[in-house]
Amino acid sequence: MGQLLGPDFPSEIGLAVSGGGDSMAMLSLAHNWTRAWGVGLRVVTVDHGLRPGSADEARLVAEECRVLGWPHDVLTWKGWDGQGNLQDAARRARLSLIDAWRGGMRDVLFAHTADDQAETILMRLRRGSGVEGLSGMAMVRQASDMRILRPLLNERRETLRFHLRVLRMPFADDPSNDDDRFERVRLRRLLMALDEEGLGVEALTRTAARMQRARAALRARTAEVASRIATEExxxxxxxxxxxxxxxxxxxxxxxxxxxxxxxxxxxxxxxxxxxxxxxxxxxxxxxxxxxxxxxxxxxxxxxxxEPARLESLATRVGDGALWDGRWQVESVDLQGFEVRALGSLGWSQVPDKPEHGPRFHDALTLPAIFDESRLVACAALSFGPAHVCRAIAPAHSFAAFISAH
Known part of the structure; x- marks a missing residue:
């Protein structure tokens, strides 16, 4: 934790606790870490509402936080529509809810363990992943403005259970961990058999660490190439x-x-x-x-x-503070309330004098433009219409920097 957070410790960190053994052990450890360093701690539990016992697990976490003296919030997810991969949908929802919950707090701890890492490697190996996938989970991961920290990524699940038993700290067992419908559960059982042949958690996590080193070198090579042959427009x-x-x-x-x-x-x-x-x-x-x-x-x-088809129904309004396509910020005092949409062929046809060195037809279709219903009002990329500000907010860094960060 000192290496992940120091030497300039934040004033406050977040902690995601489900009530299971891994996250309850991390709550115990984080309680001692943060008190020693004078760092505030906020705890959050995401109740996916998929099992009858999930509310009880959230209450278990709330009670332990009350005893330890830390604030605790419960976030409820009701977005499952029965389609697609349930665990993947739940994970994405969990990250989105926590990202909104954290406010200005940068760091949030997650209790992934070495066992989780090994299971992830097996899942990705099964899909034919290369260096990127077999690098597994990183101990530090940037997700938008949130920094996900996994301080227990080198610890075994059973070690954490032992810690809890010694401290007599309560924790819940999620019954879905024994549900063979889930790929991770099936591979967890396979991992126990592989361990007898020397291909268990320790071997797979060692491989992940070596792949992470290789990934860093390959990423640096890619960023160097991009700086020579790639530009942004x-x-x-x-x-x-x-x-x-x-x-x-x-x-x-x-x-x-x-x-x-x-x-x-x-x-x-x-x-x-x-x-x-x-x-x-x-x-x-x-x-x-x-x-x-x-x-x-x-x-x-x-x-x-x-892709033009992805933008056909996407619209925001000048002045509402929303980013168009999750990236573009369009501002103008004189054009408040007009609609921001992709330029498209409709907008292109209304630009009388195309800039000689500006975007051409196919390049321009997906550019942000301002409309009054079907009438094109302005497009900064084509120097058309009243002056306005149109800038990319996300990603905030250059393409080469984006490669290094991802």
């Missing part, structure tokens, strides 16, 4: 085709994945199989779409821009 990434063709395939994949994430504002890197298919298409002279981004072959360059 109005939220789009433009890559020199000749330079791209000359680099090794792994760096091609990393550069392409980063460009897709950067443009689409996606939290996750595209799946390897889909990414390789798009790369092959690109090297063969064809474009394609993936993860909300469009790759076009544009003469001597590859152009990665927002």
């Amino acid at each position: 109005w939220g789009q990434v433009v890559i020199a085709r000749d330079g791209f063709a000359d680099i090794e395939r792994d760096t091609q994949m990393r550069l392409l994945a980063a460009a897709l994430q950067f443009v689409a504002g996606s939290e996750y890197r595209p799946r390897t199989e889909a990414l390789e298919a798009l790369l092959d298409s690109c090297l063969g002279g064809r474009g394609g779409t993936l993860g909300g981004a469009l790759l076009r072959i544009d003469g001597a360059v590859l152009r990665i821009q927002r």
Whole structure:
């Protein structure tokens, strides 16, 4: 914890506690850490409402926090529609709720263990992941403005249970941990058998640590290449085709994945199989779409821009403080209340004098523009209409910096 938070300790940190053994052990440990360092602690429990006992587990955490003297909040999720992967949907909801809950607090602790890491590696190995996936979970992860810290990532689950038993600290056992419908539960049982052959938690976590070192080196290589052959133009990434063709395939994949994430504002890197298919298409002279981004072959360059279909129904209003497409901040005193939408072919047709060196038709379709119903009022990228401010807020860093951070 000292290495993760110090030497300049924050005034307050958050802690996600479900009531299970791992997170209750971390509550006990964090109680002592924060008191020793004079750091405030806020505890949060996300009740997904998927099991009858979840409310009781939240009350268990609340009572322990009352005894220890720390504030505790319960966040309730009611967003499950019965579609897709339940555990993935619950995890995404948990992060989103906690991100909104933390306010200005930067750091939030999560109680992932070495066992969780090993299970994650097996899941990703099963999907054919490369270095990126087999690096597992990082001890520190940046998620928007929130910093996720996993101080127990080197600790075994049973060690934490022993800690709780010695302290006589209560904890709950989630029955879903024994439900074979979930992939992680099935692999957890497989891991016990693999351990007998020397392929258990310790071996897999050692592999993850080595893969993390390799990932850092490969990421640095990709950032260096991007600084030479890639540029940004109005939220789009433009890559020199000749330079791209000359680099090794792994760096091609990393550069392409980063460009897709950067443009689409996606939290996750595209799946390897889909990414390789798009790369092959690109090297063969064809474009394609993936993860909300469009790759076009544009003469001597590859152009990665927002997928137009994803923007058709997306609109905000000037002055309402909302980011258009999760990225663009559009401000104007004189244009308050007008609608911000993608320029599209409708807007393009209303620009009488296109800038000679500005975006062309296909490049311009996804640019932010201001409309009064169907009438184009302004588009900063095309120097059209009244002056207004249009700037990208997220991601706030350059493309090369984005690669290094992701």
